[in-house]
Structures are given as structure tokens and as C-alpha cells.
Amino acid sequence: MKIFENYSLAELNTFHIDVRSNKFIVVEKVDELDNLIDFVELSSGKFLILGGGSNILFTKDFDGTILHLSFNQLSELKSDDRFVYIKAEAGVVWDELVKYSVDKNLGGIENLAMIPGTVGAAPIQNIGAYGQELKDSLFEVEYIDLTDKKIKTISNEKCEFGYRDSIFKKSLRDKFIITSVILRLSKNPVPVLNYGNVSNELSKSGIDKPTIKDVSNIIRKIRTEKLPDPNQIGNAGSFFKNPIIDENKFESIKEKYPDVPSFRQENKIKIPAAWLIEKSGLKGYKKGNIGTYPNQPLVIVNYGKASGKEILEFAQLIQSTVFEKFQIQLEPEVNII
Ligand SMILES: Cc1cc2nc3c(=O)[nH]c(=O)nc-3n(C[C@H](O)[C@H](O)[C@H](O)COP(=O)(O)OP(=O)(O)OC[C@H]3O[C@@H](n4cnc5c(N)ncnc54)[C@H](O)[C@@H]3O)c2cc1C
Structure with a gap:
């Protein structure tokens, strides 16, 4: 792990707000969290997990400790004739996971291309775009329960997913650190085309039988034209x-x-x-x-x-x-x- 004091967050939030955190700790392995949680509670009592900072607005300096999870292994857990189960650690960049699954022609998250941020934050607001949501492909979430400091697994059904909502914003609010997510991706993907101008854009490009890679690429094109790039604005x-x-x-x-x-x-x-x-x-x-x-x-x-x-x-x-x-x-x- 790496520990920094009075650390600038300007490059760690996509609004580029120039605030500082008293302590900033890069957590490189899941088991480092065990001791850290006690340490943070004892030293300041106030802490925050920061992923890609793409869903956060800092209105002042952070008077406490920020933990940034950098562990980012991707592994295939199992597969059957219909699905492949992929485990992604919290620090994986979400869009890297989309590219990985699209390259393997595994369906379920291709419409979520180019959503900034990390895998660890994705279940909290059940990220969604262009007719897909994380909940459609999520199997389980692994998290540390801060009330008893145990690693727990919660199934999709128990996550209480809704529109930009989940149990992590309700009864588990401020009581968890997500350490990894397990997705169940389809070996026989069916492209989701019925949202916004996805099918229009595909036909304009002369694609009448799109693969999930075509869909993902078109969504990248639409998003690039429509949304500001946080690296620039x-x-x-x-x-x-x-x-x-x-x-x-x-x-x-x-x-x-x-x-x-x-x-x-x-x-x-x-x-x-x-x-x-x-x-x-x-x-x-x-x-x-x-x-x-x-x-x-x-x-x-x-x-x-x-x-x-x-x-x-x-x-x-x-x-x-x-x-x-x-x-x-x-x-x-x-x-x-
Ligand atoms: C240009 C742009 C486009 C976007 N488009 C979409 C979109 O189409 N759909 C959509 O749903 N969202 C979209 N978003 C929002 C954002 O990308 C998502 O909410 C993303 O999941 C945030 O990830 P992050 O790692 O940046 O989270 P952060 O901003 O770092 O954190 C968000 C919240 O999650 C908490 N958190 C983060 N990681 C963990 C963890 N491991 N354990 C516990 N708590 C954690 C933080 O404390 C904070 O409260 C967009 C954002 C931008 C800038």
C-alpha cells in the first residue's frame, strides 16, 4: 500500500475540483483492508472510498482518509453451455471489462461501453445506458461489511437493484467496501438495439446484422458525439x-x-x-x-x-x-x- 498526506484530488475526480484529502491510501491488495479499516476508524473515523471519481462532487477538502482500491485482477471462474462467470476486482476500470467481454463475444454489458469509473462503484448505482443495466448481468457482489469487518457475498436478487439504485444506497449505505463483482455473461449474445438512436446509427453505417462488437462501437461513437470528455471539460x-x-x-x-x-x-x-x-x-x-x-x-x-x-x-x-x-x-x- 502507499500512503500520502495532504493529497491533491484534482486529477482524481472528473469535475477536476482542486481539493485535498488529509490522507490518501492506495490499497494494492484486498487483505490490506483488514488492518486499514481499524487504523482509519481509530485515527480519524472519517473515510471514503474513491474509484475513478466520475460520480462525485467534492465541495470542500476531505478531512479524513480516502482509500483508493487498485487491485484489479480479472478471472474466469466457471462456464456452462450458456454463460461464463467473470470475477473482476474493484479496481478494474469498468470500460476495460466491457472491452474484455466484447472481445470474447460475451454478451450483457456491451451497451455500457465508455461509462467511466471502476468496477467497484458499478453496483452502487446499478450503472445503466442504452437499454442495459449492470443488474442484467450481475451475478454476485463481494464486499466487506464494515459493521463486523467480514467479507460477504450478496446475490443479485438481494441487491435490491432499481433505476440508479441498490441496497448499497439504502440499508447498507456507508457500511460496505465492494472488493469484487462477479458477472454472468452470455455465450449467445442477443444485441439490445431498441434504445435511443442505436439502430438508426447502425443502419446508417450499413450494418443490418450487428454483432455485440458493432453495437458497442456504435454506442462509443454516439457517446463521443453527445457527451463531453471529462479529460477536456x-x-x-x-x-x-x-x-x-x-x-x-x-x-x-x-x-x-x-x-x-x-x-x-x-x-x-x-x-x-x-x-x-x-x-x-x-x-x-x-x-x-x-x-x-x-x-x-x-x-x-x-x-x-x-x-x-x-x-x-x-x-x-x-x-x-x-x-x-x-x-x-x-x-x-x-x-x-
Ligand atoms: C462522462 C460521464 C459519463 C457517464 N455516463 C454514465 C452512464 O451512462 N450511466 C451511468 O450509470 N453512469 C454514468 N456516469 C457516472 C459514473 O461513471 C458511474 O457512476 C461510475 O460507476 C462511477 O464509478 P467511479 O469509480 O468513478 O466512482 P466514484 O465517483 O469514485 O465513487 C462513486 C461513489 O461510490 C463509492 N465507491 C466507489 N468505489 C467503491 C467501492 N469499491 N466500495 C464502496 N464504495 C465505493 C464512492 O465512495 C462514491 O460514493 C458517467 C460519468 C461521466 C463522467
């Missing part, structure tokens, strides 16, 4: 979740805006937060160094050296403007620290 992807509203509320919006886009979810309706932001006049809106990204207003971007506090205030301004217009409270997807 600081951002954390979608800042807010898409709100899920009831039928009455939806009808009242539809009366005024017959073209409101919507997705039915059991007896509720999900509407794109990006649409609400756009209709509130905030698409491409800029204030100082901060703005909503013109191609995708759900993404808040740091055009310069904005502080985390300023970004939070900007996000609050979006929330209150959308609330005034639609009486819908947008909820952040990003973790605010």
Missing part, C-alpha cells in the same frame, strides 16, 4: 436522475406539452430530466465557469476552475428553476461530498 455525466412521476402529474404536463417524452415503469412514468431542464430554458445555460452542456443539458460542466461549492449552487439553481416550472424536484445522481 470537467463533468460527472448526468448530474440528476430522471424523475419518476405518477400518471396524474404526467397528464397535467402532457396537457401543456403534448410532445413530452416518457417511459412507462410499471404504474409510474419516467420523464427525461434533460427535457425538463431544456423546457425550463436552461439548455446550454452558462454562469461564470459553469454551464449545462449544450448537447446534453443533464450534464453540468466545469469550463474552468469552478469550485465544488459553485457547482453545487449551480445545480441548486437548476433544481429550483425546474421546480418552479413543473413542481418536480430533481434528485442528484452525483454523490455530493
Whole structure:
């Protein structure tokens, strides 16, 4: 393990907020965590796991210890005639796992290409994009339970996955460190094409019988055109979740805006937060160094050296403007620290 003091996090969060952590520890092996947990609890009591920093907004210096898990083994556990079970340690870069499975023609996570961050963070908000979610391919999660410091395994069914949600945001909140994830990937992949403009883009490229590699590549192309690259413009992807509203509320919006886009979810309706932001006049809106990204207003971007506090205030301004217009409270997807 490597231990640093008064450590700059500017390159470790995709908003590029220049804050510092009292202690920053790179954990290179799972078993190093045993002693570390006691040490951190005794020395400061306050700690945070930081993966790729792509779903986090630091609003101040971190007065405690940050653990960055760098163990990153990938291994094939078993396979049967339909599935291969892959174990990926927490420090594996998510997109490397997507490339690995696509190269082996194993289906299930190809539409999740180019989502930044690490495997260890992926189950927490059940990452999803273009019609796939982690929960569709996740078999088990291994984690350290901080209440008794034991390594435990939790099955997919028990993870209480929902839209950008899981047990790790509910009853297990702040009580776990994810050490690895086991995926169950299909040997006979069926491409998922029915979301956004995936099939359109494939036909434009003259592909009528796409493989999962074709789908993954097209999604890479769409994402590159639509989303800002965090290495060039600081951002954390979608800042807010898409709100899920009831039928009455939806009808009242539809009366005024017959073209409101919507997705039915059991007896509720999900509407794109990006649409609400756009209709509130905030698409491409800029204030100082901060703005909503013109191609995708759900993404808040740091055009310069904005502080985390300023970004939070900007996000609050979006929330209150959308609330005034639609009486819908947008909820952040990003973790605010
Ligand atoms: C350009 C861009 C596009 C994005 N697109 C998408 C998208 O399409 N779909 C989507 O779902 N998300 C998307 N995201 C959000 C982000 O990539 C995911 O949420 C990702 O899973 C975060 O991983 P991370 O390693 O960066 O997590 P971090 O930001 O480092 O951490 C996020 C949270 O998880 C906790 N955490 C991290 N690792 C562990 C661990 N091992 N054990 C316990 N807690 C842990 C942290 O403490 C923190 O609370 C996007 C982000 C960006 C910047």
C-alpha cells in the first residue's frame, strides 16, 4: 500500500475540483483492508472510498482518509453451455471489462461501453445506458461489511437493484467496501438495439446484422458525439436522475406539452430530466465557469476552475428553476461530498 498526506484530488475526480484529502491510501491488495479499516476508524473515523471519481462532487477538502482500491485482477471462474462467470476486482476500470467481454463475444454489458469509473462503484448505482443495466448481468457482489469487518457475498436478487439504485444506497449505505463483482455473461449474445438512436446509427453505417462488437462501437461513437470528455471539460455525466412521476402529474404536463417524452415503469412514468431542464430554458445555460452542456443539458460542466461549492449552487439553481416550472424536484445522481 502507499500512503500520502495532504493529497491533491484534482486529477482524481472528473469535475477536476482542486481539493485535498488529509490522507490518501492506495490499497494494492484486498487483505490490506483488514488492518486499514481499524487504523482509519481509530485515527480519524472519517473515510471514503474513491474509484475513478466520475460520480462525485467534492465541495470542500476531505478531512479524513480516502482509500483508493487498485487491485484489479480479472478471472474466469466457471462456464456452462450458456454463460461464463467473470470475477473482476474493484479496481478494474469498468470500460476495460466491457472491452474484455466484447472481445470474447460475451454478451450483457456491451451497451455500457465508455461509462467511466471502476468496477467497484458499478453496483452502487446499478450503472445503466442504452437499454442495459449492470443488474442484467450481475451475478454476485463481494464486499466487506464494515459493521463486523467480514467479507460477504450478496446475490443479485438481494441487491435490491432499481433505476440508479441498490441496497448499497439504502440499508447498507456507508457500511460496505465492494472488493469484487462477479458477472454472468452470455455465450449467445442477443444485441439490445431498441434504445435511443442505436439502430438508426447502425443502419446508417450499413450494418443490418450487428454483432455485440458493432453495437458497442456504435454506442462509443454516439457517446463521443453527445457527451463531453471529462479529460477536456470537467463533468460527472448526468448530474440528476430522471424523475419518476405518477400518471396524474404526467397528464397535467402532457396537457401543456403534448410532445413530452416518457417511459412507462410499471404504474409510474419516467420523464427525461434533460427535457425538463431544456423546457425550463436552461439548455446550454452558462454562469461564470459553469454551464449545462449544450448537447446534453443533464450534464453540468466545469469550463474552468469552478469550485465544488459553485457547482453545487449551480445545480441548486437548476433544481429550483425546474421546480418552479413543473413542481418536480430533481434528485442528484452525483454523490455530493
Ligand atoms: C462522462 C460521464 C459519463 C457517464 N455516463 C454514465 C452512464 O451512462 N450511466 C451511468 O450509470 N453512469 C454514468 N456516469 C457516472 C459514473 O461513471 C458511474 O457512476 C461510475 O460507476 C462511477 O464509478 P467511479 O469509480 O468513478 O466512482 P466514484 O465517483 O469514485 O465513487 C462513486 C461513489 O461510490 C463509492 N465507491 C466507489 N468505489 C467503491 C467501492 N469499491 N466500495 C464502496 N464504495 C465505493 C464512492 O465512495 C462514491 O460514493 C458517467 C460519468 C461521466 C463522467
